[in-house]
Amino acid sequence: MSRIVVLTGAGISAESGIPTFRGKGGLWEKFRPEELATPEAFMRDPRLVWRWYDERRQMIKRARPSEAHRILARIEQEAEHFVLITQNVDGLHQEAGSRNIIELHGNIWRVRCLSCGQRYYLEETPLREIPPRCHFCGGLLRPDVVWFGEMLDPDVLERAFYESERADVFIVVGTSAVVYPAAHLPVVAKQHGAFLIEVNPEDTPLSEIADVIIREKAGTGMKRVYEILKERGDI
Numbered sequence: 047m048s049r050i051v052v053l054t055g056a057g058i059s060a061e062s063g064i065p066t067f068r069g070k071g072g073l074w075e076k077f078r079p080e081e082l083a084t085p086e087a088f089m090r091d092p093r094l095v096w097r098w099y100d101e102r103r104q105m106i107k108r109a110r111p112s113e114a115h116r117i118l119a120r121i122e123q124e125a126e127h128f129v130l131i132t133q134n135v136d137g138l139h140q141e142a143g144s145r146n147i148i149e150l151h152g153n154i155w156r157v158r159c160l161s162c163g164q165r166y167y168l169e170e171t172p173l174r175e176i177p178p179r180c181h182f183c184g185g186l187l188r189p190d191v192v193w194f195g196e197m198l199d200p201d202v203l204e205r206a207f208y209e210s211e212r213a214d215v216f217i218v219v220g221t222s223a224v225v226y227p228a229a230h231l232p233v234v235a236k237q238h239g240a241f242l243i244e245v246n247p248e249d250t251p252l253s254e255i256a257d258v259i260i261r262e263k264a265g266t267g268m269k270r271v272y273e274i275l276k277e278r279g280d281i
């Protein structure tokens with residue numbers, strides 16, 4: 047049995063109806079990241095940033111996990127060692143039944159208090175008060191996600207690299223692979239001998255080092271991945 051590690055990006059939630067960031071119809075075509083997804087933007091106008099997050103939270107609340115999310119949960123059940131590293135903040139992997147998850151960019155349902163530092167889940171949608179205030183101290187809350195120009199949580203990142211270096215099979219699904227350090231994980235896995243599978247309808251910088259490229263959307267692509275894992279004896 048193998049150590050299976052997966053890296054997912056916004057493309058896996060596209061089939062749940064959540065827009066990706068880049069490309070046609072992507073969020074960054076309509077919005078400027080520096081006005082919404084930076085600490086400076088938040089300090090300048092927390093209401094504006096929170097309104098945008100509140101809208102995204104409402105949309106995500108209505109979304110259901112896609113077939114690809116569910117196949118990943120099934121692979122986890124059948125695998126001996128399975129880790130799911132995601133750049134997504136939507137929580138749909140958890141909802142689909144995945145358990146061993148490393149969330150690189152945080153979680154849109156979690157908040158962090160800028161005054162007392164408390165972190166907790168705040169699932170109220172729509173929010174009654176914008177910006178929301180800390181339940182513990184009344185301080186200003188921010189979404190507990192990673193913004194442009196911010197460091198990833200060092201412990202989270204260390205676990206992600208630890209797992210990637212030890213992967214026998216590394217599966218990349220629905221990421222443009224242009225945002226670092228996430229995009230480095232499959233490269234590290236490959237350098238350490240992993241069999242690299244990419245699922246993406248489009249070419250990415252990882253395509254040239256992948257052992258198998260599945261040019262399909264996540265749902266169809268993950269069905270194929272499931273078969274490949276069975277054929278190889280990984281699950």
Ligand code: OAD
Nearest residue numbers: 055056057060066067068133192220221222225248263264
């Ligand atoms: P992107 O929006 O950059 O890329 C989405 C990828 O999904 C593209 O490569 C598409 O080709 C692919 N895609 C689109 N539809 C798909 C489908 N139905 N099935 C499979 N793939 C599909 O999203 P990410 O790579 O996740 O960071 O972006 C990385 C990070 O950039 C995000 O986590 C976010 C963003 O700025 C932060 O918020 C820190």
